[in-house]
Structure formats: C-alpha cells, structure tokens
Amino acid sequence: xxxxxxxxxxxxxxxxxxxxxxxxxxxxxxxxxxxxxxxxxxxxxxxxxxxxxxxxxxxxxxxxxxxxxxxxxxxxxxxxxxxxxxxxxxxxxxxxxxxxxxxxxxxxxxxxxxxxxxxxxxxxxxxxxxxxxxxxxxxxxxxxxxxxxxxxxxxxxxxxxxxxxxxxxxxxxxxxxxxxxxxxxxxxxxxxxxxxxxxxxxxxxxxxxxxxxxxxxxxxxxxxxxxxxxxxxxxxxxxxxxxxxxxxxxxxxxxxxxxxxxxxxxxxxxxxxxxxxxxxxxxxxxxxxxxxxxxxxxxxxxxxxxxxxxxxxxxxxxxxxxxxxxxxxxxxxxxxxxxxxxxxxxxxxxxxxxxxxxxxxxxxxxxxxxxxxxxxxxxxxxxxxxxxxxxxxxxxxxxxxxxxxxxxxxxxxxxxxxxxxxxxxxxxxxxxxxxxxxxxxxxxxxxxxxxxxxxxxxxxxxxxxxxxxxxxxxxxxxxxxxxxxxxxxxxxxxxxxxxxxxxxxxxxxxxxxxxxxxxxxxxxxxxxxxxxxxxxxxxxxxxxxxxxxxxxxxxxxxxxxxxxxxxxxxxxxxxxxxxxxxxxxxxxxxxxxxxxxxxxxxxxxxxxxxxxxxxxxxxxxxxxxxxxxxxxxxxxxxxxxxxxxxxxxxxxxxxxxxxx
Numbered sequence: 259x260x261x262x263x264x265x266x267x268x269x270x271x272x273x274x275x276x277x278x279x280x281x282x283x284x285x286x287x288x289x290x291x292x293x294x295x296x297x298x299x300x301x302x303x304x305x306x307x308x309x310x311x312x313x314x315x316x317x318x319x320x321x322x323x324x325x326x327x328x329x330x331x332x333x334x335x336x337x338x339x340x341x342x343x344x345x346x347x348x349x350x351x352x353x354x355x356x357x358x359x360x361x362x363x364x365x366x367x368x369x370x371x372x373x374x375x376x377x378x379x380x381x382x383x384x385x386x387x388x389x390x391x392x393x394x395x396x397x398x399x400x401x402x403x404x405x406x407x408x409x410x411x412x413x414x415x416x417x418x419x420x421x422x423x424x425x426x427x428x429x430x431x432x433x434x435x436x437x438x439x440x441x442x443x444x445x446x447x448x449x450x451x452x453x454x455x456x457x458x459x460x461x462x463x464x465x466x467x468x469x470x471x472x473x474x475x476x477x478x479x480x481x482x483x484x485x486x487x488x489x490x491x492x493x494x495x496x497x498x499x500x501x502x503x504x505x506x507x508x509x510x511x512x513x514x515x516x517x518x519x520x521x522x523x524x525x526x527x528x529x530x531x532x533x534x535x536x537x538x539x540x541x542x543x544x545x546x547x548x549x550x551x552x553x554x555x556x557x558x559x560x561x562x563x564x565x566x567x568x569x570x571x572x573x574x575x576x577x578x579x580x581x582x583x584x585x586x587x588x589x590x591x592x593x594x595x596x597x598x599x600x601x602x603x604x605x606x607x608x609x610x611x612x613x614x615x616x617x618x619x620x621x622x623x624x625x626x627x628x629x630x631x632x633x634x635x636x637x638x639x640x641x642x643x644x645x646x647x648x649x650x651x652x653x654x655x656x657x658x659x660x661x662x663x664x665x666x667x668x669x670x671x672x673x674x675x676x677x678x679x680x681x682x683x684x685x686x687x688x689x690x691x692x693x694x695x696x697x698x699x700x701x702x703x704x705x706x707x708x709x710x711x712x713x714x715x716x717x718x719x720x721x722x723x724x725x726x727x728x729x730x731x732x733x734x735x736x737x738x739x740x741x742x743x744x745x746x747x748x749x750x751x752x753x754x755x756x757x758x759x760x761x762x763x764x765x766x767x768x769x770x771x772x773x774x775x776x777x778x779x780x781x782x783x784x785x786x787x788x789x790x791x792x793x794x795x796x797x798x799x800x801x802x803x804x805x806x807x808x809x810x811x812x813x814x815x816x817x818x819x820x821x822x823x824x825x826x827x828x829x830x831x832x833x834x835x836x837x838x839x840x841x842x843x844x845x846x847x848x849x850x851x852x853x854x855x856x857x858x859x860x861x862x863x864x865x866x867x868x869x870x871x872x873x874x875x876x877x878x879x880x881x882x883x884x885x886x887x888x889x890x891x892x893x894x895x896x897x898x899x900x901x902x903x904x905x906x907x908x909x910x911x912x913x914x915x916x917x918x
Contacts, residue, residue: 328640439845
C-alpha cells in the first residue's frame with residue numbers, strides 16, 4: 259500500500275517555476291549513532307511527499323516491515339532489530355518517492371550507518387555514592403548497618419551487570435563478581451552491601467566479600483574484561499559516620515560528602531559543604547516579545563562564582579560565567595549554578611521565560627491554558643523518541659485564564675506523540691505523552707492543573723475520532739462513580755510551539771486546540787494504589803500481587819514476554835506494565851513469571867471446563883473478582899468504547915487478592 263502524506267496544495271503555481279527535489283530534515287536516531295536498540299527509524303522530510311511505503315527503506319538490505327506517519331512528511335519505519343554491529347541503512351534505488359509539485363520531483367535517496375551495541379548503555383554505569391561508616395542510614399536484611407555501594411545506570415534501557423566486578427583493591431579488579439543475570443533498570447540504582455558476607459543470590463540482597471575502610475581507600479567497578487568503568491582513585495578521603503560520599507549531580511567528575519545520604523536515589527546537592535542556590539531577579543513566566551527585560555543573578559556569598567547555560571545543558575565551570583545582567587529578548591530557558599571556594603557546587607536552578615507575540619495577548623478562556631514550547635527542535639517525534647519541552651500552565655483567575663498572568667506551574671520535561679491509531683491519522687491533531695523532569699532528568703512529581711502530583715501524564719487530543727470531545731472524561735468519571743479507578747481529567751486549551759530554529763515567541767498560529775489532561779495509568783498512591791512487587795517477592799503471600807498488565811498492542815521497544823496460559827485469543831497481547839517488560843527479563847523475576855503463568859493456566863482451565871466453570875470454588879470465580887469484571891464490561895458497553903475488551907484495557911492483582 260502506498261501512503262500519501264497530505265499537504266496544502268497551491269492552485270496558482272506557474273508551469274515555469276523550478277522545484278527542488280525533496281530533502282530530509284531530520285532522522286531519529288541521528289545517522290552515525292551508537293545505539294543499544296534499533297527497531298524503528300523516524301524520517302522527517304522538509305515538505306510533504308507522496309508514494310512512501312515500508313519497502314522504500316532498507317535495513318541491511320532488507321525492507322522495513324511497516325510504516326506509520328505523523329504530520330505531513332513525517333514517517334516512522336518499523337522492522338525487526340538487525341544483528342549487532344554496523345547497520346547499513348539506505349533508500350531503495352527505485353523508491354518512487356516524490357514531492358507534490360507539478361511535475362513531481364523525485365527523491366534522490368541516500369544511505370547512512372549505525373553501530374548497534376546492546377551493551378552501549380552498560381558502559382555508562384557509575385559508582386554514584388557509598389558509605390563506609392553506616393550507623394543508622396540503611397540496614398540490610400539481617401538488620402545490620404553494613405557499608406553500602408550505590409551503582410547508577412543513567413541509560414534509557416536496562417543494563418545487564420552480570421559478570422561485572424566490584425573491588426576495594428586496584429590490584430585485584432575481579433575481587434567480587436556480580437551474579438549472572440543481574441540488571442539495573444533504566445535511570446535506576448542498585449545497592450550492594452560491602453559487608454564481607456559474600457552473597458550473590460539473585461533473589462536477595464547482594465553483599466560483597468569485602469568491607470570499605472573509613473580512613474580512606476579505593477573502590478572500583480570493572481566490566482567482565484576487568485576494564486575499570488568507574489572508580490574512586492587513587493583513594494577516597496576519610497569518611498564520617500552516616501555521611502555518604504559520591505558524585506555531584508550534573509558534574510560527575512566532582513566528588514564530595516553528602517550529609518543527607520540518598521541510597522537508591524539521586525544525590526542531593528544541599529546542606530553543609532555546598533554552595534548556595536542562585537537567585538533570579540524574575541520568576542518563570544511570559545513576556546511580550548517587544549518588551550525585553552534584564553535578568554539579574556545573585557547569591558548571598560560574595561565570593562561565589564555563577565555559571566549559566568541556555569537550554570538543557572547543565573551549567574558548570576566550562577559554561578558562561580555570569581558578570582552582568584542578561585538581556586532576555588526571546589523565549590529562553592536558562593539554568594544557573596553557583597561555585598564557591600572550598601564548597602561543592604550548589605543546586606542547579608532553572609527558569610523559563612516564554613515570549614508572546616502581540617496577537618495572543620487578548621486570548622482568554624474559561625478553561626486552563628497550557629503552553630508547550632520545544633525550544634526550536636521542530637516537529638514533535640512521531641516515534642517514541644523523547645523531545646525536550648518547556649511547560650507552563652495558567653489557571654482561570656476571576657473566571658478567565660490568560661497567558662499574560664503569572665503561570666501556576668512552570669516546568670520542563672520530555673514529550674512525544676502518543677497513540678497507536680490516532681497518531682497515524684494525518685487529519686487529526688496529535689496526542690502526547692508528557693513526563694515532567696527535574697534538573698537532572700529524573701522524574702519530578704508535580705500537581706499539574708490541580709490533579710494529584712505525579713511525573714507522567716497524557717495530553718489527550720479530542721479529534722475526528724471523538725467529535726463530541728468529552729467521551730474520555732465522561733467515561734473516566736463514570737468509572738470513578740462506579741467505584742473503580744479512572745484517570746482524573748481536566749479540559750484545557752493548548753498552544754504548541756514546535757518550529758525549527760531559534761526559540762521564538764508563541765503566536766496565534768501556535769494554537770493547538772482543546773485538550774484533555776489525563777493521569778497515565780501507573781502504580782501510585784494517588785492512582786493505582788497497589789503494593790510494589792520487588793525482585794525478592796518470590797514466595798507466597800508477597801508473590802501474589804503487585805502486578806499491572808495491559809490488554810493492548812505490544813509495548814514499543816520492550817521485550818515481549820508471553821504469559822503462558824493467557825486464556826484469551828492470541829490476537830490480544832498482554833503487556834507487563836508494572837513491573838515492566840525490561841524488569842521481568844531479570845533472572846530474579848523468573849519465579850514471578852512462573853507464578854503468573856501458572857495462575858493464568860489455572861484460570862484458563864477453569865474457564866473452559868464446561869462442567870464446573872460456574873462453580874464458585876473451582877470455576878472462574880476462584881481466580882477473578884467477578885464484580886469487578888462485570889462492572890468493567892458494563893462500563894465499556896455503556897460508553898461504547900470502540901476498542902473496549904481488546905485494546906487499551908488494564909487489569910491488576912494486588913497482594914493477597916484475585917486478579918481484576
């Protein structure tokens with residue numbers, strides 16, 4: 259099938275005009291990248307093109323298997339991941355792609371390469387924090403206050419650390435070995451106790467065969483070939499009771515003491531020994547582009563030096579030194595950090611200033627307004643590649659909202675186009691998945707538009723799939739009225755600035771229409787409030803609950819782990835949501851996968867036994883909450899959910915309960 263990317267046809271073009279051949283504006287991942295996974299490539303042409311199909315892009319000589327598209331000229335080619343090593347990507351020589359001019363101009367094609375290395379993320383592992391004199395900070399499973407070492411995975415995928423080594427001796431790099439199959443989640447942490455207990459059971463806490471010295475010493479992390487990946491060399495300094503030592507967030511080459519240790523979380527740059535926070539003369543907000551202003555930065559320490567950076571860069575001593583007020587004359591995201599002699603760098607502070615064109619000053623609404631500004635990065639990715647975004651919200655004041663008011667929330671994070679059906683309909687506006695982040699790209703929980711605070715959100719776009727515009731909010735409210743969880747929602751008006759080039763002002767042309775803010779389905783005290791399933795929960799009763807699954811298409815870029823005994827048609831996939839697919843590949847989770855498979859196998863047997871299937875003790879009622887399932891079925895029928903019972907459905911089991 260040929261896919262047409264629709265654009266605006268101009269009916270007054272003269273035959274004598276000359277048109278340039280189609281060109282590519284952006285490719286994700288960027289050509290020449292070293293990447294850990296490759297199952298799709300996004301291509302954005304400068305202008306709309308036609309006659310594009312999956313076979314037009316060759317990966318190691320084989321055509322892509324499927325294709326979807328976003329805005330005109332934006333295509334996502336999907337395929338089975340190729341073999342590890344150099345990957346050759348090329349346009350088919352007879353691709354047939356042209357622009358929409360008359361006569362049509364052919365696309366010249368081209369080629370590029372990637373290096374596919376599943377272990378690429380693992381090489382970024384760091385020894386992030388450790389404690390050598392633990393008294394009351396953290397206890398191991400025996401109740402002992404053992405020394406501990408924290409390893410951080412800054413990558414976007416799970417890292418396999420099986421076969422790696424920890425050591426306290428730079429001459430014996432293989433002193434203690436991680437068990438095979440041990441993994442660290444993406445952007446996650448692993449705590450290893452340096453207790454001399456030497457425990458390597460995947461189902462329990464890890465303990466090294468050495469302790470760390472409080473008077474100073476060496477600690478290092480080496481890969482399976484004993485190459486040192488991260489260490490504290492030649493020696494870390496003397497340590498203090500219940501004070502940890504580690505790397506400064508955003509400046510990993512700088513190390514120091516942390517009076518508030520954070521085992522299993524980001525290191526906190528606050529308290530004794532740190533430079534002060536930078537003060538900004540103006541809070542985040544909007545301003546009229548024709549009325550620029552001067553921004554002053556300051557700290558209470560006269561000998562502190564302030565460094566600042568624009569955009570998403572973390573400011574450091576290699577950034578610009580602040581010496582005089584800064585002229586802010588267009589949309590700006592500025593980050594600053596103080597450095598004082600004898601102290602560690604202070605916290606990073608970010609402010610966002612969004613310029614407004616004159617033609618939006620009079621826009622008012624009875625609904626909240628949300629501004630999304632991607633800082634000149636161009637079209638939002640239609641694939642699952644993340645793009646930075648500035649976010650500001652404006653609640654109604656005295657019945658009306660306006661972007662000239664002070665924002666109720668000013669944050670930044672990442673977003674991408676969301677959806678499996680709506681994202682391939684070029685006549686519809688896109689929906690987005692939004693994650694709010696802190697200064698160091700960790701999740702940041704915020705009370706977005708008054709909803710309970712969280713970091714992950716859905717920006718749902720009512721479009722031609724839903725002409726009445728309130729179907730989703732009504733369905734979620736009905737679910738809550740029936741006693742089940744349904745995402746809380748807020749209607750809002752959205753402006754989206756997704757131009758390429760220098761960040762510019764928001765104009766009336768950036769109005770993106772009516773949106774619905776929704777809570778993303780997630781295990782959380784305010785959302786799906788169930789127990790957290792830890793890797794060591796492998797026996798009854800703890801193994802019995804803490805699971806969330808979805809009935810949906812396979813989750814993108816996640817391992818597909820079929821549930822043996824899944825009782826429904828193979829056309830309906832079951833995805834692991836919490837724990838997710840990457841978590842469930844951990845060898846320590848095998849007993850949990852077996853438990854779930856046995857559970858569904860028994861359910862399937864009971865469901866298909868014509869003699870006993872309605873028996874309360876031996877039939878399906880033994881394995882599910884019947885009232886919950888009947889309520890959900892009634893809800894889907896009453897709301898006429900077109901994908902109900904086959905896509906976008908969620909079910910769970912809490913600890914000690916039946917599956918829902």
